[in-house]
Amino acid sequence: MTEAKQIICIKWGTKFGPEYVNRLNGMISRSITPPFRLICFTDDGAGLHGDIVVRPLPRFDYEPPRNTIGKWPKSRLWGDLGDVTGTVLFLDLDVIVTGNLDDFFTFGDPDDTVLATNPARIKPFEKLGQTSVYRMRVGKLAPLQDIFRADPQAVADEYRFEQRFVTRRAPGGVKFWPRGWVVHFRADCVPAFPMRYWQTPKVPEGAKIVIFAGSLNPPDAIAGRWSEDDTPRAPREHLRAAFDGTRRESLSRHLRHYVRPTPWVEKLWRD
Template sequence: MPGGDRVILCMKWGTKYGPEYVNRLYAMVRRHLRGDFRFVCLTDRSEGVRAEVECLPIPPLALPPGIPDRGWYKLTTFEADLHGLRGTALFLDLDVVIVDDMTPFFEVPGEFLIIHDWKRPWRITGNSSVYRYTLGAHADVLAKFRREFETIRKEFRNEQAYLSDAIHQKGQLQYWDDRWCASFKYHCIPRWPSNYWRAPFIPDGARILIFHGVMNPPDAQEGRSNGNWRRPLPAPWIADHWHE
């Protein structure tokens, strides 16, 4: 892994997630990452974010007017010069829950690491809830999207599918240890029908829990399925990790 500063990146736009998500994410990183780091939130709203977090603007995608861009914002983390940041960046979604030492995410060798898709593991597509790269190293991925956005948006379902393919084409795509990033939906909720009497649990070897779909950490903590057919029991242990 290249040397230099360790930068934790997250991104918050709009009002879906309040500042408490950023603040709790910072607190979890502080508890679980050994040594120094910078914590940067790319955002359009910095109100309520704790002082230890550097709030910087989300770079514009610079697409033509009228082109939907919200689902592709993460690609701006690959600006050639992202607010002058240097070193190695670990991007984390706001709604993850860190449950164990995350220092190894900066220690495993590789140019670009991402979660391997759980649902369709035969595909190269990664889940971009957690990815690591050298700042400024993949500006070509963003530049290509800006040039060929119409074709890319037709060919790829979302940002993580395009990102995975683009890095794969360069021969630099690698995946985290399968145990490290666990899906709450797939790995923490017991299989049917035992989900009706067994509470969700932290899988062996998990370091970060990923909340994708309709349940976020506060929903899982209280046992709100929000329509998910798995209908988990409450997971009160989330409060032991997801707090400031």
Template sequence: MKNIKNVICIKWGTVYSSEDVNKLYGMVTRNSTYKVNFYCFTEDNKGLNENIIVKPLPVLNTIEEYQTIHAYRKEAGLCDDNLGDLKGQRVLFFDIDVVIVGNIDSLFDYPEDDKFYIINDSNTKGDHVGQATCYSWVVGTLGYIKEYYEKNPVEIVDKFYNASQEYLSSKVIEKYGKLNFWPDKWFCSYRFDCMPKFGPLRHFIAPSLPKNMPELKVINFHGYPKPAEAIKGIWYIKKGQNWKKIYKVCKPAPWIKDYWY
């Protein structure tokens, strides 16, 4: 049916829990007027909401040690032309750690034909890298990205290392000439837009929703802190990098709980 939309996510290992997936499912269904089929690609479905459609993790048919390296299981694996028996259908992907703060119907309505859409990356801000927190495509149009990785994993990891979203972006540009970006006003970065940009101010000023973005739909939590940490005001620092506490600090943001459940 035309009015049924497809949302997908991927979970493997222990970084994210079933509860995290259930929260994403709740945010998606609360913030859309469409009927949504919500898919989770995972090797462990224990604890998932019974309304979530569970699918096996995509398989990368390549050198064993490169099958699960970094996030290529996501940015390459999900490009499978027969992903979840959804060939020919448009899917909307969300990272599990997003926080949805507004109606997302426009994310289903905006795409044209079989074009690929992605967020303009907050770190690079240009036209050559997409932020893979949320992107949309028609299953069956990106299989070449998975196939190229499977045949050339060493070359790709040597070039991009763990920047798998840069690999994804480069292959889309290579074939289609450009990336199609969602409107900037729909997405923001928690670190760059909700927290003070000047690091030392983060010791005194609490994060908040950006007041100049009334059409905001999704907050990206790329890197750290994650939503659960941001609520408590925790930003984990790697051992031996205590000096980074000058700017890697955040005050609690309990308002996140109003959306993330």
């Protein structure tokens, strides 16, 4: 029999409800050659569809770093995952699958740690990985857990983001998905300013997964707002708010932080 493709995700706390996992499972099922299975590591499996494999959050005793940007709880997945072994593809809960996923399992060597390329240019000439979509062999990143556990705050202070820590310290180094496979909604789909006021976001040709880093998530893209705290506005209303005293940020940021409602996100983001 053909070996099942394994996709894993992690859900902790209350930021993302079960609908995120269920919709991720639906998008995967429509975009992959079976067999496959989605395994969700979570502290609350209520509401998840029955065809999703539910496993408890892997135990990893450490003192969480404070006032740090990175999503360090993802470090729970770097070590032993119980009955989940072999090669796994990790997906964030808030991604949108826009193309076929089969190539993510055949690219490179099965033992490679493969990351998406981060569009951020935080340091000059730095090639930073993005852990919203990455592949690993289970247990290969366990040495990173040992380094992190020894002094979580020091690691967080040095690397800021867990993805920079993985990029720089993964055993054997990392590889990156081919350019264009994984794209960033704000950086690659939203039209440049000021065209975003009259053009809706588009999926770049060849993109297989769209990631949503930051405060703009799929429900925001559907509604046409920059974050869940914003009120969707028509272009003229948003421009008027820039000068009538109701904006909550600098003028330049307010003007840039606009996105029109995005129908294709609503079409794809479903069970």
